Amino acid sequence: MSSSMSTSSRAAESRFSALSRPVRARWQRWLDRRIPPGREVVLDQRRIFIFPTLMGFGYLFTAFLLFIAGINYDNSLILNFSFFLGSLFVVAILQTFSNLSGLEITAGTTEPAFAGTEAKFNLHLGKSRRKDHCSILLEWHGFAAEPRNLIDAEKIPVQMLLPTRNRGVFHPERLKITSVYPLGLIRAWTWIALDMECLVYPKPVVCELPPQAQQGGKDGKAPVPEGNEDFDGLRAYQETDSLNTVDWKAYARSGDLYTKRFHGYQAESRWLQWDQVPAQYAELKLSQLCFLVLDMARGGTPFGLQLPGVKIEPGSGPEHQKRCLETLARF
Amino acid sequence: MSQPIIERLVKAVGAILLGKEPQIRLAIACLLAKGHLLLEDLPGMGKTTLSHALARVLGLSYQRIQFTSDLLPADIIGTSIFNPGSSHFEFRKGPVFAEVLLADEINRATPKTQGALLEAMEERQVTVEGHSYALPQPFFVIATQNPVTQMGTFPLPESQLDRFLMRISLGYPDPRIERELLKGSNPRDLLESVQAVLTKDELSTLQKKVDAIHVSDALLDYVQRILAYTRQSNQFVFGLSPRAGMALVKSARSFAMVQGRDHVIPEDVQAVLGPVAEHRLSGARDITGHEGERLVDHVIKHVDVIPRR
Amino acid sequence: MKAAHAKPERDLRRHGFPMPRTAFVLLLAINVLAVLPHTERVPTWMLLAFGCVLLWRIQVFRERWPFPSKWLRLVLVLGGFAGVIFYHGTVFGPDAGVGLLITAYLFKQLEMATRRDAFLVVILSYFVLATEFLFSRSLYTTIYVFLVLILITATQIALNQSEPRIAIARPLKVSLKLVLQSIPLMIVLFYLFPRIGPLWQLNLNTQQNRVGLSDRMSPGDIANLSRSGELAFRAEFQGAIPPHRERYWRATVFDRFDGRTWYAVDDSVLVPLDMQQLEYGVRRYQYRVYLEPTSQRWLMTLPAAQVSGIDAKSTDALSVLAQSTLEAAVSYDVTSFPDYRYQRAGLNRLDYSRYLQLPVGGNEQSRQYAREQFRRQGSDPARFIDSLLRWYHDEEFIYTLNPQRLGRNTIDEFLFQTRRGYCSHYAGAFVFLLRSVGIPARLVGGYLGGEGHPLGKYLLVHQYDAHAWAEVWLEGQGWVRFDPTGAVAPNRIEFGPLDSTTDDSFLRESPLSPERLRNLALLAQARLMVDYVDYLWFKNVASYDTEAQNRLFRDLLGQVTPQRIAALVGGLGAAIVLVLALSILLRHPPARKLDRADRLYLRFCLKLQQRGVARAAGEGPQDFAKRAANTLPAQAADIEAITALYLNLKYAPLQKVAHFKPQQSNTGDTLGRLEKELAQRVRAFKPS
Structure with a gap:
């Protein structure tokens, strides 16, 4: 499954990069003006785009053929049939639009990921008006969540898994929300920028624990004469x-x-230090430190982390681990 | 009406600690809500002065402990001493058995000692050798601490920080006030002249009144929106807990009373949100533990007081 | 929570798409319902094939059978096409076209694997359904078509919604809503969208066997027709409706007789009506005919007729011919002159020989009888005719729908042996006898009578009203109508075919025919009602054409210019779309209703914002009031009062709110009053 996803993601990216850079930048600027980013977005007419689908064009062509038939056979009821198809198309435009408008998308939490794995983005779809929303397709970076319905529920959670590549803070592109409901003739869509980001930890790379980190007394701590422990x-x-x-x-x-x-x-005893990991390159160093942090945390031993310019006092527990990993991610 | 008394309290403390009325009001609100107070700032900003002044105007007995790294738990809660005369162990109460305990530079003590104090704060009693000794009523801890980045400190663990209802920073005085300070005498000298403004009964009456301050549904909605925001937003590693929520409402009530109102308005919540929530929130970008303040501003800015739609 | 990762839709398309059950059931339903009205037009084997294909598709859906292979599908489709072409003998014309369409529709089922395939089936359903209008334009067909359209729309909805299983009622409900919403715009387009003429000429020759008059008449033909209760045409009169005995609706004239069968005058040899020879007379009838398709060119009229509203020509046989065969219903206006005289001056030689034509031999007994009788009457045509009619009346002739089969000399056998016959027997024999003695005569085919309708000034003429009568050319009088049937069964002329047969043969083969039911008063009422609605439908909708539209434009616009038409159509269309848009988009109330006080306060904030003092999202009312009062000192009092009211309403305890009006004990009322005060103050608030 993951392989098929990454290929389609690459396809999406290459499609996107096919646009020349200034065009893309202008497009982004225009989007930002028209649909400013936010944590809670309610879709309205300014944000929704609409265009017939391939099926919509097929349908219009059908209506056109029947119109010609109605004229040529001088048959007012066949003509009326084509008028009905036309009117239904107009209604479909409005209904498809209405199906998206009033939809409320709220950014939720994100769950950090290690580079190369999938980051979880939690969203909520909600109703701002008392009407149903059907078959809402969320698409992000070419990955779609299965279509969602908001029929009885006021609000539903949606979790999107997005593959990550690089360490750091992952700001996903705009989220594409699409629906062709009810008739599949019209596609209504929007790109919304959700004020969401996700931390991507370095990809852990196995390495030996540097010897310096292993020194120390009991549990790796150096005793100090006075104290009350x-x-x-x-x-x-x-x-x-x-x-x-x-x-x-x-x-x-x-x-x-x-x-x-x-x-x-003494509180500082077991240290994971920048200079002491074997790798040469910064990113690899971070990856190895990441592995060590996970390794130490699994063992339950308190440890500190020292990077150029950043120092985390020794500690233990999930919160400490999280803090260390975040530091590595943001370094 | 309780208002004149509170105003007198504020005035009395304000005479000692110049130009810090908002912080004084918050501190008083904290104590009237029966909460413990943590004063955090660099040395020399008037933390100790404020805590002394508060204890004195409240007319309560107080003890001060200077925390150091070799302070033992027994130094705070007391020890059982063998009396050779009676051949019995006698419990010698420690400084914690006071109505106001000033714990100076609490982060200089080792976690074990800190733990002993925090346990006493939570339980409002002390257990030594299987015997429980109730702490006096009222019982406040006013702790001061230096920012954790200072050397030789043991930062309070997050799980224990929320034993303090509020954390207040005093900050530098503004230049006009500072000039007064430079001209005048050391405020600490004035401490001796401070008289109790309250009797114990008046204090407990005031504390009871806090619970009578009205909190409307609209206000609770606002509080809940704030809580939900901290939980949903990515700005925070962890959102505010239900306990933090309760502390927020209680503090807002108390602060509303200090402001002379019988009901809470959103501004009260906003005023106490920083002191109540800062030390309980850690931000996603926050590695040093010191972006809480910025985060609270963020929350206030992003949660609308009036529900939209 | 379930991991929300689905394959992109691209993949779904490749791997097949899990057809929702509801959509599948609906697809089957529309398949059957779209083809159902065409059953009589397609060969029986196709219906069987249709059943098999549906069964196969159901088995595929149940995952019992696979889809047929590509080759098998190809063979099936080509075989189907070949079969249809063989059956109809042509690929042209609506029947063959519909056959081919249904074949395609049928076999598309067998490769309906993806959403796009399903959509194609939907599109084909539209076509199959629309072709039904080529054959019938009645109100009831239209209602049927719209009911199926609701199902088709529901199918599309079911295909596009994402839940795998839903109750069938849901897409139906949504579909009904969409269809109803489409109808107003459709009506406007129907009446106002400018009609243009046909882009190219189409040959609409159907091979279909229509019930109705044909261009040849053998003994017994009309009798068969009389068993059909189908509508032939309606005539809507302005002014008086002619009495029953004058309702001789003329279709065509039969001039050639081969001893057994009469043949209609070939359209190509008919010359236009000779106006010089036509005397109109005084009386006239004005009416409009709504004619069902006949596959003939004849336009039914009461002679002598002037027809307008359709491209037609009046012939010197006094029949009126349309430009082409009538494969669809038409309507036209007629003015008829019942007291006309034609060709009083004389017949030309050609006509003379045409209307005296007889086969060389045969029916000798009849010829013999005619010659004797003519001589006995002193060779006076009038007296001769009289004697013949009297003979019909006096002898034991029986007017019946069930004449015995006749052999070689049909006239002889009828006149002298069986003596049982229907109108065509009597009229045919009558013309034969006249021609035998050299009097020009012809057989006329058409309808006699028509049922008056209680609700409208129109006559319903059914196929069972079909009739044949004779016309004789008499010196100095021109063509004169004689109806020999009247001599046998006078009721036929005075009242219509019902009860006019002298036995009980009329419509005996259809026990449930309208004619039987006519005796039941209630049902008769209902039947007339149904017909009336259909008549109104046809008159106002189905026959609405370019000319009717021009009339409408004249009525609506006065002066008809393209600009005015564009303004009318555009304006009305835009108005309807606007109303539709508003009703669809603004119909839903907000999910969370804002408190009234909040609403008022926000309005107050908006007013301040317009003065440049905007409240930040996180700014509390009191803080904002302070800031606003600083910026707009002149309004400080108002700002503070409004803010205080708002804060009290939202945050103060009820008893304190009640203190505003101490005499009021009911806090609910007090809240209301405070709200009202807030509303007034906010309304009155005008920051400068």
Whole structure:
């Protein structure tokens, strides 16, 4: 499935790039003026384009042939038949238009992806007017979601999976919304720019954990003498010690005052560092760091990430992992 | 009417901390909503002064703890000390057993110590060696912290940040006020002269009144639109939680009362949205944890006060 | 949530398209319904083939059978075409055309795999359906066609909606809506779209066997016709309707007799009516005839007729001929002069010989009888005719639809043996007898009578009114009509064929015919009603043509110029499209209704925006009021009052709202009053 999709995507792209660059730029500018980007778009007459489909032209030709037949056979009812087809065509234009107009598209969340995999874009289709919308086709970068109906529901979620290629922030092109409902004679469509973006993490590339990152004491942390994290032992009480640190249980047992000693851990110990990954090229470095971040996070060990100009303090948990991956994505 | 009292409170604190009336109002609103307050700013911006002044005008007993990296949990909540005379352990209450606890530079302590305080804040009681000791009523924590980018700090974990109802930054004073400061004496010296404005009963009456502040359906709609926006928008890693929503409404109520109104209007929500939501939101672009403010502006700008269509 | 990734439509087209069940059922239905009216025009084997193809297609849909292979399909289609051509003997003409169309339609089913194929079937359905109008233009055909059109439209809807299974009612409902919405524009186009003449001449010769008069008449032909209750034509009168005995609708004249069959005058030998020889007389009837297709050129008229409204020629046989055979219904205006006299001055030689023609031998007994009788009457034609009619009347002649079969000498056998016959027997024998003694005479074919309609001033003439009578040329009188049938069965002339036979043979073979049912009063009423509606339909719609349109334009526009026509058509069309657009696009109320206070407040904001103070989306009312009041100090009081009202309405507790009017305990009323006040203030608010 994915292979067929990528081919059609490439086809779509090459079709698009067939337009010369200035034409494309002007087209984009015109679109931006006419259909400004937003997070919530309600389709109205300014945004909807309309043109007959191939079938629509076939239908019109049929009406024309019947018109000629009606004239030549001097048959007013055949003539009327062709007038009916014409009128139905006009109604189809209005109905197809009406089927799209009032549709409300709301940008939802996106789910980040690793480069080369599919990013999930969540959208909502809703009604701004009390009418149904049928067979709405969403198309993005040449990929279509299956047609949607908004008949009883007020709002339905739509998830679009878009393949990603490069690391970074993925701003998809304009979303194309099409419908030929009810008669398939007219295509009504629009391109809307949704204020949506999706993070694309680097593609993880397997590599060895650099040796420097493995040094350290317990769990890779270097102990520091003073602190309150772990109990270290007892020593004789001194005048200046806080009463809170006196081991009162020992006192109760022995009558001697002892002070509990603790040590803490230095927070920076296990670091994934830019310079320490084997690859030469920046992108590959990022990919390897990405792999390492995932690897470390899977192991549950706290780690920090250091890139030129960016430093993330060590930590663990999904949130920390996410933060690291985002940093790699945006670097 | 409660209004004169509140105005007196604002005035009394304002006399100490010049030119910061909006922040003072927010801080008072936070305390009247029975919330803990986190003051965040660089050293020397008047955080401590504000917290002291607040404690004093509220007429409450207060304790101050300077957090350091070697501060132990026991230093806050207290310890059981063996009394050789009675051969019994006696609980020696720590500074947390105060009506107002000033936790200075809370992010200098280790997470373990911070955790002890935050637990006490949440439960409003302290458990030592299997015994529970209730904290006094009222009980406020006013914590101050330096921005986390400062060296030698342990940033509060996000899960614990939302124990604080509001996070307020004071910011630099404007030049006119700063000149006054430069001319005059150290505001800290004035602290001694501050008198309690409230009795304890008056305080609890005021706190009860917060719940009577009217919140209309239209306002709840607005709040829900804000919550939905933070959840739907890509600007945020995580949207606001239901707890954050409740904190927002409660703060808005309290702030409306501080503003002398018996009902909440959208401006109240907007005023408290920053202090309430900033430290609970992290933005998608936010790596350092410090774009919350910009994000809140974004939310206010994008969520229409009046529902369209 | 289900992963929403579908293959692009391009792929669907290649891999076949999962035909929605509803669409498939509808496609089958329109197949059957579009072909149904054509059943009598196509060979029986095609109907069988049609059934087989549908069965095959159903099996394909159920995934039991595969589609037939490409070669098999090719063979089937070519075989079908060949069969149709063989059956009709030609590829030209509507019958063969419709046959070929239906063949194509039929076999298209067997390759209906994609959405585009299904669409082609829909298009072909349109054609098959439209061709039905070549054969019938009645209201009921039109209603049928429109019902099928609703189904076709529903099929298209079912094809284009995306759910795999839907109730059939849904596309039908939408389709009905679309069709109804199309009708107003269609009506305007129908009446006002400028009609142009045929672009090229078409030969519309159908080989179809129409019920009606033919150009030859054997004994018993008209009797067969009399068993048909089909409508022949309608005549709508202005002024008086002629009495029954004057309703001799003339179609054609039969001049040649071969001993068994009479042949109509060849159209090509007929010369135009000789106006010099025609005396009109005083009385006249004016009427319009709506003639059903006959496949003949004859226009039914009451002689002597002046026809207008159609390209026709009056012949010296007093019949009127259209330019070409009538394959479709036509209508024309006629003025008739019942008291005419023609060719009183004399016949030319050619006519003389034509109307005295007899076969060389045969029917000797009749010739013998005529000669004797003529001599007995002193060779006076008038007395001779009289004696013949008396003979018919006095002898045991029986007027019946079921005459016995006649052998070689038909006249002899009829006159002297069987003596049972219908109008053509009596009239034919009468003309034969006259010609035998040298009196010019001819057989006239047409209709006698017509049923008056209670609702309109028109007559319905059915096929069973078909009649044959005689015309005799008498010295000094010209052509005189004699109806020998009247001598046998006078009722036929006075009242019509019903009960006029002297046995009970009339329409005996169709027990459910309208004639039987005519006895049931209620049904008779209903039948007349149905016919009346169809008559109105034909008069106002089906026969609407270029000339009728010109009349309409004259009535509507006064002076007819292309500009005026364009303005009328364009204006009316645009108006209808506009109304349609508004009703389709603006009919739906917003899904979320805005609170009245919000609406008013937004209007207030709009007014301020027009003064350059625009509220930002996230700006609260109070903040905005402050800013606006700063910008427009003159309006500060208004701005604050409106904002306060709005804030109170939306955000303040009810009891506080109630404080605005303390005497009012009902908060609902108070809210209403506040809203009203807000409305007034917003309306009155005019920022400068």
